[in-house]
Amino acid sequence: MSGDIRLRQVRDYLWEIPREGAMRVPGRVYASESMIAQVRGEGGLDQVRNVAHLPGIVGYSLAMPDIHWGYGFPIGGVAATDPADGGVISPGGVGYDINCGVRALTTRLELAAVRERLDPMVQALFRHIPTGVGSSGAIDRVGDAELDRVMVEGARWAIKRGYGTDDDALHTEEQGRLPGADPGAVGARARERGREQLGTLGSGNHFAEIDVIEEIFHPQAAEEFGLRPGGIAVQIHTGSRGFGHQVCDDYLRVMGRAVRRHGIDLPDRQLACAPVESEEGRSYLGAMACAANYAWANRQTIMALVERALLEALQIPRRELGLRLLYDVCHNIAKLETHAVEGRERRLCVHRKGATRAYPPSGTDSPWRSGQPVLVPGDMGSESYICLGRPEALRQTFGSTCHGAGRVMSRREAVRRFGGRDLTAHLRARGILVRAKEKGTLAEEMSEAYKDVSQVVEVMHQAGISLKVARLRPLAVIKG
Amino acid sequence: MERAGFEAIDHTADVGLKVWAADLEELFLQAARGLASLLTDPEGVTRDREVDVGVSGADPEELLVAWLEEVLYLFEARGLLLVDFERPRITGPTAEAKGGVKGGVEGDAEYRLTCRARGTAWNRGRHPLRSALKAATYHGLRLAPDAKGRYQTTIVFDT
Numbered sequence: 001m002s003g004d005i006r007l008r009q010v011r012d013y014l015w016e017i018p019r020e021g022a023m024r025v026p027g028r029v030y031a032s033e034s035m036i037a038q039v040r041g042e043g044g045l046d047q048v049r050n051v052a053h054l055p056g057i058v059g060y061s062l063a064m065p066d067i068h069w070g071y072g073f074p075i076g077g078v079a080a081t082d083p084a085d086g087g088v089i090s091p092g093g094v095g096y097d098i099n100c101g102v103r104a105l106t107t108r109l110e111l112a113a114v115r116e117r118l119d120p121m122v123q124a125l126f127r128h129i130p131t132g133v134g135s136s137g138a139i140d141r142v143g144d145a146e147l148d149r150v151m152v153e154g155a156r157w158a159i160k161r162g163y164g165t166d167d168d169a170l171h172t173e174e175q176g177r178l179p180g181a182d183p184g185a186v187g188a189r190a191r192e193r194g195r196e197q198l199g200t201l202g203s204g205n206h207f208a209e210i211d212v213i214e215e216i217f218h219p220q221a222a223e224e225f226g227l228r229p230g231g232i233a234v235q236i237h238t239g240s241r242g243f244g245h246q247v248c249d250d251y252l253r254v255m256g257r258a259v260r261r262h263g264i265d266l267p268d269r270q271l272a273c274a275p276v277e278s279e280e281g282r283s284y285l286g287a288m289a290c291a292a293n294y295a296w297a298n299r300q301t302i303m304a305l306v307e308r309a310l311l312e313a314l315q316i317p318r319r320e321l322g323l324r325l326l327y328d329v330c331h332n333i334a335k336l337e338t339h340a341v342e343g344r345e346r347r348l349c350v351h352r353k354g355a356t357r358a359y360p361p362s363g364t365d366s367p368w369r370s371g372q373p374v375l376v377p378g379d380m381g382s383e384s385y386i387c388l389g390r391p392e393a394l395r396q397t398f399g400s401t402c403h404g405a406g407r408v409m410s411r412r413e414a415v416r417r418f419g420g421r422d423l424t425a426h427l428r429a430r431g432i433l434v435r436a437k438e439k440g441t442l443a444e445e446m447s448e449a450y451k452d453v454s455q456v457v458e459v460m461h462q463a464g465i466s467l468k469v470a471r472l473r474p475l476a477v478i479k480g
Numbered sequence: 481m482e483r484a485g486f487e488a489i490d491h492t493a494d495v496g497l498k499v500w501a502a503d504l505e506e507l508f509l510q511a512a513r514g515l516a517s518l519l520t521d522p523e524g525v526t527r528d529r530e531v532d533v534g535v536s537g538a539d540p541e542e543l544l545v546a547w548l549e550e551v552l553y554l555f556e557a558r559g560l561l562l563v564d565f566e567r568p569r570i571t572g573p574t575a576e577a578k579g580g581v582k583g584g585v586e587g588d589a590e591y592r593l594t595c596r597a598r599g600t601a602w603n604r605g606r607h608p609l610r611s612a613l614k615a616a617t618y619h620g621l622r623l624a625p626d627a628k629g630r631y632q633t634t635i636v637f638d639t
Contacts, residue, residue, distance in 0.1 A: 042492050069492040071619030071636045096615045096638045134556050193557050203612035204639050245615055249549055269618040410490035440608040
């Protein structure tokens with residue numbers, strides 16, 4: 001546990017784990033005083049320290065305020081390595097759900113007009129979007145050649161198939177297509193798993209949710225983003241499904257061998273990695289990009305299913321629904337990005353494991369003048385935030401911020417506490433409709449099991465890294 | 481404590497499984513049983529399907545992850561819920577065990593496991609899910625016998 005880890009406060013909301021032993025850089029954690037006490041109580045800080053051992057790591061091993069104990073990397077971890085300096089890429093620094101991410105949609109609907117229609121709306125979402133373990137069959141099974149195109153084209157593959165418009169791609173991180181995808185680096189089993197799962201949510205904490213915009217913090221950005229109090233928004237949270245999981249699993253084996261071949265010494269096997277500039281590193285980057293693109297095709301397809309479901313439930317013309325993509329971010333990824341380090345531009349491999357890119361207006365691929373929208377979903381039953389990337393993010397965190405609430409209670413503990421209750425009724429009493437496929441796992445996602453997302457967002461707001469723009473309150477959720 | 485067994489343990493983000501046994505093969509058996517009980521209640525699951533599972537790995541840790549990943553794959557991708565496992569057979573590094581790693585990725589596998597397992601086609605209504613486990617990780621995973629040749633380890637699952 002992290003009890004024995006030395007920690008010094010750098011300034012408000014920022015803590016440092018000094019470099020010691022074989023650490024190549026210090027660790028840095030964004031948190032409030034009350035959060036840091038809680039973080040000390042579990043394994044997250046050890047993992048920040050472990051990540052600081054990665055060859056070629058630059059600056060700091062970073063953790064966002066939603067840090068919690070993961071495997072290998074902490075959840076909420078950010079690490080940038082320099083390929084020109086032997087920097088590595090680690091599948092464990094990306095996670096199993098490659099390009100797990102969030103897509104936020106705005107509508108022309110007002111709460112007052114749909115309040116009585118929420119039930120048919122959530123039922124329609126549940127019918128149109130397959131959820132749960134092994135869910136499949138949202139769209140026709142794709143053949144092998146078609147799957148290659150999904151891996152290379154990402155969101156654009158779905159758009160070409162009629163699921164959305166070119167404008168959607170512009171409002172997606174990396175425009176919904178990570179370059180360098182190499183379908184040849186993807187194994188047969190990943191392909192098998194990928195064929196049937198496009199357009200599905202899956203299980204765990206993945207969801208599609210109807211929200212009402214409750215509060216605006218940044219009127220100028222909110223206006224540009226089309227966010228107004230009382231307006232209805234939709235969020236989609238999912239990733240690359242079994243496809244990404246299989247890519248990660250396959251490459252953990254490859255990296256296990258690479259570690260021996262390249263003589264890399266690591267404190268945890270789940271950190272297995274290889275130099276970016278090695279056969280194994282390049283191969284993983286190529287396969288990971290395929291999974292990232294698969295995830296974007298998935299969220300793009302689901303967005304079209306959301307539109308279909310809402311039109312059916314509300315029986316209104318498309319124009320009246322006015323579903324628009326605000327933005328789509330990934331929060332489990334490693335990307336080659338250019339960052340200024342000590343005044344010098346360097347091409348770095350930035351790992352974000354449960355962290356979101358938060359670029360300011362300049363130098364971003366986002367079409368929004370205010371800056372890149374950052375989507376921070378809360379846990380089931382609690383609010384979510386839309387934020388805005390700031391220049392400080394580029395100076396301090398390789399352009400990264402938090403990604404969600406962060407667990408504080410284990411899944412088993414949550415089930416022990418809430419497992420016996422009728423959770424659907426409990427949430428309904430709080431004004432939230434829930435349709436879940438695996439009812440036994442619903443308790444795991446109770447909001448009491450998470451940190452307060454408001455506090456998480458507040459830390460990054462106060463640190464000047466990402467500013468709050470709007471708060472969303474959930475009305476209806478479908479999940480696995 | 482019994483000679484061999486398993487126990488679910490708390491892990492903030494994910495799910496952990498502590499497993500102990502008198503030898504390596506028994507450990508792999510307990511790990512699979514533990515995994516099945518994390519997924520659902522194995523009581524009352526019929527055993528009308530039988531499969532022979534075979535996996536390989538460069539060392540015992542990789543073999544254990546491959547073994548549990550195989551059980552999860554059969555569940556998630558094929559809808560096959562395995563709950564009843566015979567004692568697996570594990571062979572150590574031999575010349576003929578090299579090559580043939582799953583997933584189309586080349587490797588130099590040296591340990592092999594074969595196991596006959598039974599279960600049934602997963603039915604959401606009849607076998608409610610306890611935990612939506614997605615992957616077995618290498619986090620903190622170490623497989624080394626103690627002075628008496630016994631094994632104990634903890635496996636963290638991604639959810």
